[in-house]
Amino acid sequence: MRLIGKDEIEKIAIGAAILGTGGGGDPFIGKLMALQAVEKYGPIKLLSPDELNDDDFIVPSAMMGAPTVMVEKVPSGEESIEAFQILGNYFEKEITATMPIEAGGVNSLIPFALAATLGIPVVDADGMGRAFPELQMVTFYLDGINASPMVLADEKRNTTLVKAIDGMWTEKIARPITMAAGGSIMNAIYPMTGKQVKDSSIHHSLTLEEKLGDIILNSKHPIDELKAELHAIELFNGKLVDVSRHTDGGFVRGKVIFEGINDYAGSKSELEFQNENLICLVDGKPKCITPDLISVLDAETGMPITTEGLKFGMRCIVIGMPADNKWRTEAGIKAVGPRYFGYDMDFVPLEELNKEEA
Amino acid sequence: MRLIGKDEIEKIAIGAAILGTGGGGDPFIGKLMALQAVEKYGPIKLLSPDELNDDDFIVPSAMMGAPTVMVEKVPSGEESIEAFQILGNYFEKEITATMPIEAGGVNSLIPFALAATLGIPVVDADGMGRAFPELQMVTFYLDGINASPMVLADEKRNTTLVKAIDGMWTEKIARPITMAAGGSIMNAIYPMTGKQVKDSSIHHSLTLEEKLGDIILNSKHPIDELKAELHAIELFNGKLVDVSRHTDGGFVRGKVIFEGINDYAGSKSELEFQNENLICLVDGKPKCITPDLISVLDAETGMPITTEGLKFGMRCIVIGMPADNKWRTEAGIKAVGPRYFGYDMDFVPLEELNKEEA
Known part of the structure; x- marks a missing residue:
């Protein structure tokens, strides 16, 4: 206590x-x-x-x-x-x-x-x-x-x-x-x-959330520390060039497009969300799929950006994090995997999707 | 009891x-x-x-x-x-x-x-x-x-x-x-x-309903007896020539058209319903308006026909009955009158709408 x-x-x-x-x-x-x-x-x-x-x-x-x-x-x-x-x-x-x-x-x-x-x-x-x-x-x-x-x-x-x-x-x-x-x-x-x-x-x-908040508020290299704490993989670094969202049946659905900068120059990332970020594609290839976690961070401060907060011109780093093992079971994937949300793709763990780059 | x-x-x-x-x-x-x-x-x-x-x-x-x-x-x-x-x-x-x-x-x-x-x-x-x-x-x-x-x-x-x-x-x-x-x-x-x-x-x-059922089953002149029992006014006598209905938001909405026969030959009646019959027009003029009651009876037997049962070619008598006085108050008309159901007309009691003919 x-x-x-x-x-x-x-x-x-x-x-x-x-x-x-x-x-x-x-x-x-x-x-x-x-x-x-x-x-x-x-x-x-x-x-x-x-x-x-x-x-x-x-x-x-x-x-x-x-x-x-x-x-x-x-x-x-x-x-x-x-x-x-x-x-x-x-x-x-x-x-x-x-x-x-x-x-x-x-x-x-x-x-x-x-x-x-x-x-x-x-x-x-x-x-x-x-x-x-x-x-x-x-x-x-x-x-x-x-x-x-x-x-x-x-x-x-x-x-x-x-x-x-x-x-x-x-x-x-x-x-x-x-x-x-x-x-x-x-x-x-x-x-x-x-x-x-x-x-x-x-x-x-809740303790994990508190730790993440502490990193963002106090660390000199917040994004690196966050990645270490969350076993996260960087999926993209880019500028937000398009966002569309609509409220439908009590949910906010939408899509965001980023254009790559730095190491990602010339690449494009698409992010699909239904209240939460569900799928991240880079140049058309899936890089993170629900139930694995996708967060969009301010490239500078590491501050997380909600789907409501996404605006044209923002510089963002997109990170992927492995979901709890309870979600990576057959029952878990049936309940919250991509097909439940209407995407015609199978769940593949984040680590595998990003193997080549790792 | x-x-x-x-x-x-x-x-x-x-x-x-x-x-x-x-x-x-x-x-x-x-x-x-x-x-x-x-x-x-x-x-x-x-x-x-x-x-x-x-x-x-x-x-x-x-x-x-x-x-x-x-x-x-x-x-x-x-x-x-x-x-x-x-x-x-x-x-x-x-x-x-x-x-x-x-x-x-x-x-x-x-x-x-x-x-x-x-x-x-x-x-x-x-x-x-x-x-x-x-x-x-x-x-x-x-x-x-x-x-x-x-x-x-x-x-x-x-x-x-x-x-x-x-x-x-x-x-x-x-x-x-x-x-x-x-x-x-x-x-x-x-x-x-x-x-x-x-x-x-x-x-x-319930006792009234039982009496109405008894009339239909046992009377030799059921429609006349029903009219007397219910203080009803005959609104139309005709052949059903068109019926449209659709289920919308849990309600069945629709419209029926009758072509007159006998005394009503040459006339046309339109009946609007939303689950229940709400408005009866004869030659474009309102003859009965909710909360007053409108029932469609088989012209032969007096058996009532629900909106689901209405079919092309049926011979029907349409009757109007005064609603209980609780419904004919300002509060009653606000709650169940024609404007509540989206019709741009005021409630006028059945007796007044049919005065000339009476």
Whole structure:
């Protein structure tokens, strides 16, 4: 157990944008919510998963929907609290801790705001090790843990308790509720025992995010250090020459084109995203494929850039990182591999795709 | 209190199709479900609203969605029971009776199947006095009674407990859940006290339906007797020459054209429907406008024809009936009048529209 204060939250917010792989929402709003809560209620306890008791009752807290919408429809924090109360009442159990469902974006920080307000700890773990757009895209799903009973709560005080037969159906039902609420909503989801969290989650992702943030803020060679820390491979270095995006069914879909500079002069890179960066091609050849992680960094500072933040003329370094081994299984690739997202290609690990260059 | 057996259900099914004003779903499926339940559990108690205690706990049971879908996706009955159990658990109260939310179509009969199975009575009342397509289109809504907490349950055993701030928001959230479930779903909705049902519902609509069914089955001059019983006005008598319909956002929308025969020779009538018949024009002039009721009857037998059943060449008599006075208020017309459905016209009572001819 250690305490998370304002400094740690600032760092986690930066690291969250790297693991967010372009999506998961700009952590800025989550950061503001978390900082405000710490200001008011004091620092938050961060528990390592191995500190959990098997019969602890843990409920992750998250925002669902298109992050671009959330920027204009900032949650008050009351929504998450209400969602928690309804789920706690449903189980007639006290919720002992919360945690992020995804390591990346706004959802890394939302649990901190809630935890500070309720005086409960946050578990240093998540269900993705990155960000993904759908709620069944978590290691918990691979391990047969149901996303529901889950509660969705909007800022108007509409609440919905969904009890679906599995994570896929929870997604199918929760997504249109999110759309009806205006495109983003807060939820309490994947209620789990301490044992389930220990067995199924990706451990210490918040600590990793904090470390990444620390590198960016304090290192003299942030990009090199990030690459070392993340076992990352540099995929491209270039200037952003085109970006297109549209909101469709609650997701932000789009494509970015970079023209190479320095070692990459004369080359072209295409980046496909659906909320998150999913495929990176260089001169038409795949260099990194979901579930492996793709992040776009400012070439100068190493600061991560979300898909919303991508603008013409930016100088960027694109890096690829190996996904957690849970995602590189047959079940993992079926759930979040390129074919699930509609790309007609097989998953090949980042290391193999970049062998020649390595 | 009186008992409802198979004969009564047969009659109610016919009357329900008349008050269903073309929509509410073909009562056939509801009838089968009710007959089956009576076969197994015996006759069902029908309570007059004035027999209710003020603190009774009454929960209407209904099908939501496009009736055309339900024909291919027949509910097992388990859905309604599960929805009831979840809502009862939520309130920690025993549900003392059920009732239809609408007098018309399949939803007149679904409460009987549930009541027989659970051994509870049905209240002889409803919230529309006819059928309407959206769940806030009930007298309860006009009286400020919330549609939620409501429970939706599909045949896959997905359930959702919606708690929205009002009936409009309940509709906005429940509709896409219905779509996600494949277009039709069962629900437990508008939980009310006995006092609320007494004050806000339209009384004795099931008994009226039974009477209408009896007329059609046993009268020698069914159409004349129906007109007398319903204070109905004959709007048209003609041959169906064109019908178009499409399913859109969970609703069946369409238009029918009749060419006049006998007294109406040389005239043309257009009927607009959105699940239910909403506007009847004769030679371009409105003759009946929602919330007033429009039913299409077989010219020979007086049997009501739902919008799904309308086919080229049918000989039909179209009748108009005055809506319950609760619908002819300013609030009622705002909720279910022609402008709500997108027609650029004001509501004028049936009697006035047909004054010259009367």
